[in-house]
Amino acid sequence: MLELRDIRAAYGKIEVLHGLDLTVAAGEIITVIGANGAGKSTLLKAISGLVKLSGGSIALDGERLDTLSVEQVVSRRLIQVPEGRQLFGPLTVAENLALGSYSRRRKGTPVTERLKKVFALFPRLEERKGQQAGTLSGGEQQMLAIGRALMAEPRILLLDEPSMGLAPIIVRDIFATLRTLNQEGLTMVLVEQDARIALSLAHRGLVMERGRIVLADTSQGLLANPEVQAIYFGQRAGGRAGAGSGGGR
Amino acid sequence: MTFDQFLQYILSGITSGSVYALTAVGFTLVFSATQIINFAQGQMVMLGGMMGITLHEAGLPLWACFIGAVAVVAIVSVGMEEIAIRPLLRKGVLTQIIATVGASFIFETAAMLIWGRDAKPLPPFTGETPIAIGRATVVPQTLWVVGLSIVVVVALTIFYRKSLYGTAIRGCAVNPEAARLQGISYRRVVVFTFALTGAVAAAAGVMIAPISFMGYANGTMLGLKGFAAATLGGLGNPVGAVLGGFLLGIVEALGVGVVSAGYKDAIAFVILLLVLFLRPAGLMGAKVVNRQ
Incomplete structure (x- = not known):
């Protein structure tokens, strides 16, 4: 479905992605774990088109995406839930959701039907639909960010740190919703620092370090991997030299 | 001063x-979408007036002059964005603001070369017989100007609050990157905003030309007054811009009565x-001013 071949990306002269390969099959959840600065968010931004590639290619069902603008990538229904939610704070919940449907306002399921589905998944958003997004709690904001993305009827959902800054009980609820969405067929690429919860959701996982994929396996394989356990779950094992502070939460 | x-x-x-309000709305819409203060906004009003006069001299009926002037100035406004502002995107907002000042000089000089130094009139839309309001009187054109301002402000409010594209523009003003991730083209929003503000300015210019004549140099003062009105109301707040415009106009007029016309x-x-x-x-204390 989604195919990344030897992708490279740079901020100015500093290359941050050094040739990554990744294939995502339909219906799959892939999680990318790694320390701060490993290049996880840049990877998602590269897929969305927010960061232009300096080499390699990205294709969706054979169509090159890396030559398209962000807006064109969005119209192919690759929808990103960005790090830090990036809601439209002064706009209401309903307006944020309406903007989520912008790229498919004249296509697909009627917008009112999509709205019903989002409200069924996150009833609290319906209760607060007239409230300014910036005044919601952190958990509600994350629900809104995911709800806004669902309004675009995504084929692939790109999630950047959905657990960031949230209480564990909220994270559990949100990940349960993501599991439900996946069971309905939604493909996801999930970037997370909370490796345990990310791997418990995903089918496959990748470990990134300094702009490279250093480990790729099934989620079960990574959960059982002593190196991963040592670095990301704080358990004693051999340990990888130079690993950052990504895990342990 | 008597009550009359x-x-x-x-x-x-x-x-x-009313004219200050429409000019201030132009300032505030461009500022909201781009953080740029467009100091050529007053020249857009002037160009609207001059364009209307030229089309009328060419024999077109007034309604056609109005539409023609609005269309031409909307295109000029977009052209200014494409030629003078867009190439400076990476240089920062301050550089872009200075570019609008440069553009205002170009428009003014070009207007002088095209239309000469003398201010010209446009005939009133519906006669010149004054209408009595109490013991005061107004010319019918005043009702056109005030009426147009109200229609424009109501239409803009409905557009920005109720339509999806209006909401998208507000979203862009808050967070351009997040807006792009919803598939909203920031470029199109900027082009649309400049076209819209050019059109509003031109409409104001055509409406005011029968009352106060229009010449190449009128834009500077109109622009500065519009900027003062937008700042008074709260830059970035369209409702504030309208209130600021009317407040400025009224205080200015009363000042003329109480102090002297020389201090207008x-x-x-x-x-x-x-x-x-x-x-x-x-x-109106718009939040957008302090959002960074």
């Missing part, structure tokens, strides 16, 4: 306030300075 004189000054203030322009700038000293976010 007071009423006359208020009516006169509302008339000029000074009054606007004293108000601007007072606002900047005492309440920099303006009367």
Whole structure:
């Protein structure tokens, strides 16, 4: 479905992605774990088109995406839930959701039907639909960010740190919703620092370090991997030299 | 000052306030979408007026002059964005603002070369017989100017609040990157905003031309007054811009009555300075001013 071949990306002269390969099959959840600065968010931004590639290619069902603008990538229904939610704070919940449907306002399921589905998944958003997004709690904001993305009827959902800054009980609820969405067929690429919860959701996982994929396996394989356990779950094992502070939460 | 004189000054203030309000709305819409203060906004009003006059001299009916001037100035406004502002995107907002100042000089000089130094009139839309309001009187064109301002403000409010594209523009103003991730083209929003503000400015220019004539140099003062009104209301807040425009027009008119006509322009700038000293976010205190 989604195919990344030897992708490279740079901020100015500093290359941050050094040739990554990744294939995502339909219906799959892939999680990318790694320390701060490993290049996880840049990877998602590269897929969305927010960061232009300096080499390699990205294709969706054979169509090159890396030559398209962000807006064109969005119209192919690759929808990103960005790090830090990036809601439209002064706009209401309903307006944020309406903007989520912008790229498919004249296509697909009627917008009112999509709205019903989002409200069924996150009833609290319906209760607060007239409230300014910036005044919601952190958990509600994350629900809104995911709800806004669902309004675009995504084929692939790109999630950047959905657990960031949230209480564990909220994270559990949100990940349960993501599991439900996946069971309905939604493909996801999930970037997370909370490796345990990310791997418990995903089918496959990748470990990134300094702009490279250093480990790729099934989620079960990574959960059982002593190196991963040592670095990301704080358990004693051999340990990888130079690993950052990504895990342990 | 008698009550009748007071009423006359208020009516006169509302008339000029309408034009300031429409100019201020232009400032505030561009600022909201791009953080740029477009100092060529007043010249857009002037170009609208001059364009309307030219089309009328060419024999077109007034309604066609109005539509033609609005269309031409909308295109000129977009052209200015494409040629003078867009290439400076990476240089920062301050550089882009300075480019608008440069553009205003170009428009003014070009207008002088094309239309000459003399101000020209446009015939009133519906006659010149004054209408009595109490013991004060207004010319019918005043009703056109005030009516247009109200229609434009109501239409813009409905558009920005109720339509999906209007909401998308507000989203872009808050967070351009997040807007792009919803598939909203920031470029299109910017082009649309410049076209819209050019059109609003031109409409104001055509409407005011029968009352106060229009010449190449009128844009500077109109622009500065519009900027003062936008700042007074709270830059980035369209409702504030309208209120600021009317307030400025009325205070200015009363100042003429109480002090002297010679101080008319000074009054606007004293108000601007007072606002900047005492309440920099303006009367409506738009959040957008401090969002960074």
